[in-house]
Amino acid sequence: MAFADDLRDAIRTERMRRRMTQSDAAALVGRTGKWLSEYELGKKDPGVAAVFSLAERLGIELLAKAPELDIRRSTLERDTKIL
Numbered sequence: 001m002a003f004a005d006d007l008r009d010a011i012r013t014e015r016m017r018r019r020m021t022q023s024d025a026a027a028l029v030g031r032t033g034k035w036l037s038e039y040e041l042g043k044k045d046p047g048v049a050a051v052f053s054l055a056e057r058l059g060i061e062l063l064a065k066a067p068e069l070d071i072r073r074s075t076l077e078r079d080t081k082i083l
Contacts, residue, residue, distance in 0.1 A: 005042075007051060007062075012040045014058045028057040 015025045015036075022040070023033030029050060038044035039051070055062060 007055065007060075008040060008042065010060050011051070011055055011058060014060055018058070025054065025058065029053045 011025075015022070018025075021033065022036040026033050026036040031046075031050065031054075035044070035046065036054075039046050052062065
């Protein structure tokens with residue numbers, strides 16, 4: 001789970017860069033310092049919503065890239081009927 005590990009590291013790094021305690025950072029999303037400590041140590045999986053919310057509050061921009069689709073014009077024309 002490289003993405004999950006990278007995001008955990010990014011959150012920890014940004015929190016420390018801002019000189020925030022775990023309690024202060026966790027409070028941004030209504031959680032406790034213990035919750036964030038367990039997450040940063042990889043002991044707890046708090047769920048996508050909580051992690052994305054914390055990342056957003058810390059100013060971490062998350063980008064997703066979908067694989068490029070290989071749609072050829074001939075396939076599109078064959079499979080699409082215009083009425």
